[in-house]
Amino acid sequence: MAHNKISVLTADLAVETRTVEAPLPNSHQVQIAVKSVGVCGSDIHYWEHGRIGPYVVESDLVLGHEASGVVTAIGSDVTSVSVGDRVAIEPGVPCGHCYECRMGRYNLCPEVQFFATPPVDGAFAQFVVIDENFAHRVPDSMSFDEAALIEPLSVGVWACKKAKVAPGSRVLVTGAGPVGLMCAKVARASGAIEVTVTDVNLERLKAAAAMGFTIHRSGVDQALTEKSFTAVIECSGNVHAINTAIRAAAPASVVVLVGMAADGNVTVPVDVIQGRELWLTGTFRYAHTYPTAIGLVSSGAVIISDLVSASYDLGNVENALGHARKHPEDLKVIVRVS
Secondary structure, three states: OOEEEEEEEEEEEEEEEEEEEEEOOOOEEEEEEEEEEEEOOHHHHHHHHOEEEEEEEOOOEEEEEEEEEEEEEEOOOOOOOOOOOOEOOEEEEOOOOHHHHHHHOOHOOOOOEEHHHHHHHOOOOOOEEEEEHHEEOOOOOOHHHHHHHHHHHHHHHHHHOOOOOOOEEEEEEEOOOOOHHHHHHHHHEEEEEEEEEEEOOOOHHHHHHHOOOEEOOOOOHHHOOOOOEEEEEEEEOOOOHHHHHHHHHEEEEEEEEOOOOOOOOOOOOHHHHHOOOOOEOOOOOOOOOHHHHHHHHHOOOOOHHEEEEEEEEEEHHHHHHHHHHHOOOOEEEEEOOO
């Protein structure tokens, strides 16, 4: 049996590297040699605080859920992928039989097993296994870093779908972090004629401007709200930004909340929502988005390689998790697994 080097969160701000036996696939699973893993804000939050809302780290946990790799073994009933295939890993496997799954909303499955969400281990490892339906083949032209970033790009695809972004849309994205920029990129690829990105971080706004987006420094709200955007995607989780986002929405438009607010109870301007007949909705991960996201990148309609700011190897996951403390202007950190 092959050895499997893993990076394990053992306590707040404490990560250690261990060697264990590699996981073997069951009849419907594939084994994947991991190549690239993106560091998500949720990984950092678990590392720093040991919990996100109701999800609490109560024992050793392998972080990382934005991953890609190469199929190294398949179960006896697997038909959709073969050994040697390059894949992007969709990290949440639902039960497949509950009401939400049967309705196609598998992202809302209460029994979903999602990488790096306690107690489910993630992808900071040399090998992982996943149900074959969640190992999505990618073309040879796509780098492993890009394939790993199909996961956060899927958040953007899902948010733009919920926001009903279409040709001619005028879109506001609040928050210029990796997810906000993914949303902006998908909005532009979906035909939006204007995409404005706001943030308080000037370096990130410069990055957004370099990507061709209109930028706006958060805090100058009246100029923003006068534009009446036909789709608004809030990615910061900041209470002030949520209110600005709602007030910037045109009548009968959609406001989508992607960023998670620190406090679950947020005051919103109900008079604006009612007076303009706005649709206010949230998103929870995504569903059925990987084929679209892979197509956007492989066709060149969306470029995501420009989001990668730094990389570390599997033995330096702790430094990867702490990178943002020293470099808050950077966008996406990648762990490249040998």
